[in-house]
Amino acid sequence: MAISSFSLSWASTTLSQKLNVPGSNEILPRVAAFSGNNSVTCTAEATFNEESNCKRRRLLLLGVGALTTSLVPANFLFAEEVPKNYSSFVDFEDGYSYNYPSDWIDFDFRGHDSAFKDRTKQLQNVRVRFIPTEKKDIHELGPMEEAIYFLVKHRYAAPNQVPTIYSMQEKTVDGKNYYTFEYELTSPNYSSVSFATIAIANGRFYTLIVGANERRWRRYRSQLKVVADSFKVLDI
Template identity: 80%
Template structure:
């Protein structure tokens, strides 16, 4: 059952290659939230490098397809319960469509976590603040 508190649209779980959990809008497929984690020997996000370098490499070499133009809009660092997080906003533009997203990355429990929440550019203005709440609320719990 869908809970509006946790998902700002009508969610439907779906398989998204390379992600451990993903949900999308039932009607607008390119609005989605997805989480991925991979094993790592790193203990903290700072071990990956400074935020500017990490975000640039991640957006340009992992998130963007070769035919997409990248615009990184904002980067923020926060610490919560002793864990460090990088959260950033970016746009991807291709000949057929444009989208915007927030991503939050962190390291904990021997895993590198990535949360990405995004929407088509034409809906971004209306959903941006709600999606920012989702990105900022991401926390890695000790297990």
């Protein structure tokens, strides 16, 4: 696995739009999910009525944990050990997986395919979304520094927020390329810090974001970095 890391003070250069995708509200629907003791899994084998993504997941979480062993390939679940105090979320239908703190709870984050949050610290959460793209790899977005600057400045930050990028990292896992970067968004009354991991596969641009209030970031940064580094895209 080749890994290269970069640090970047805020740049003043601009970048034309890199993503060849439709509007952000065009999110592909998920199919279903179920949970075992240490994982939440989505698969095409199960079908449900037309309800919200979160409600469908919660219905399944109530009583079908035993299905995990029979439907999830053992070699996938045990290829990489889930860290202590974390659980895994695997979506075979939509082609991605990640780990999250095991005491976090599932919730519906508008416009996202899956999300989990801390039970008491509402602003500490992880969420994943994907949108269609004709690109095949994140390298097609352009140089890493420029692509990440564009995303943070023009996609993640609101008009009243000042963005700061702290670090960037590129890695390749099983032939798939990922960018992971740490950034802060500061508004007049509030600041948050996040890690984002992005990848392109299956004709989709995937984004995982995990973050917390700026005041808690130093305490929880290492825990949240585990989540960002665990994100993987799967072939579908």
